[in-house]
Amino acid sequence: MATTSAYDPLAPARRPGGRPDGKPKYRVLVHKRFRNHYDQLVAMVGLQQAQQFWDHVSASPGAPCPVASTRPLKGKAGKPNGPGWSRTVHYEVTGSARIDYQFNDNYSTSADGDRHPVVAILTINFSSH
């Protein structure tokens, strides 16, 4: 049975708070099970922190973030979820907001589809460790 994804590879990604400073290199996807968490991100951490996360993952998700702590997840949780995907990065937005993501520099939803870099937000956690 064919399924329909809400993800449109030709639709531009948007930055939390709007008014992007420049065209993002990476499109940003979020796992549907954490969509509600993502929609609460600004309310939970503030617009500036949410924008810093967005700026980081849309420009250089594989690099260390100068304004936030990032670390690799270990074991199977840190391994790529499929071919072309990076290892899992754990981004600490604040002490009580953490996001796990992977990125793919040549992502396509079909064999002959447009290839483009994407970041996939896997989980969002609002509980403090």
Add this chain to the structure above:
Amino acid sequence: MLHLDRAYNITHDPTALGHQMSDNIFQTSDLATRRVEFMDAARGGRARVRDKDGTSYVMLPEGRLDLLEELAQWSQALLRLEALLRRGRPKVTELGDLAWLRCFDEADLREFVDDLHVALVAANADGDKRVLDSCLNDWRTTARQLADPLRRSVLLGSHNPDDFEEASEPADGDD
């Protein structure tokens, strides 16, 4: 009067932990009269003083003591975990204070053992526990993320494009 005892022989790597072992042994009476030399020795890595009953004491930087204690603690944990893994995946009760590792399967636990081994060797060579702390923080963070069933299912699953959608712009009240 400063009493020097050169009986100590370095039988191990003298550069271990980045410090040269002092071969000076002070007497308790030196603590008042030669405190500058005693403190210089302590700043240099360790200062040894012998009590009247022959017991030897050592003064060393607190950070170095922390490192030694941490290396001892995690070396012991490594040996215990290796022994447990020889019988398969340990039970929670067997893990004891390592029970935070219970969310990991046997393969992940073996990877943790390998990581911990490397981190212990590196921290000892560096004379700095930051590499060990970083290793443990990475694994503890992963354990906490896996503690939630939903996060666990996503993190351990395979990528399916239908599970994802464009990240929408959270409302900030200004747009």
